[in-house]
Amino acid sequence: MPTSKAPFTFHLEEEYLEKMKFIAKRETRSLSNLLEHLCRLQIEDYEERYGEIKLPDFIKAAKNK
Secondary structure, three states: OOOOOOOOOOOOOHHHHHHHHHHHHHOOOOHHHHHHHHHHHHHHHHHHHHOOOOOOHHHHHHHOO
């Protein structure tokens, strides 16, 4: 099934990766879904403390394609 989500690669300590896999399995999520969920929580927390993050219009336009 096609997705509009952007792929993203990053480096992570092996121990952290294994622990994240453990948490994902315990929460019946995929690792990707867990990481996306944690990003969403972090963004919500940040915006509660500092206000909404305003993205430039060209980023919003690319996201809506």
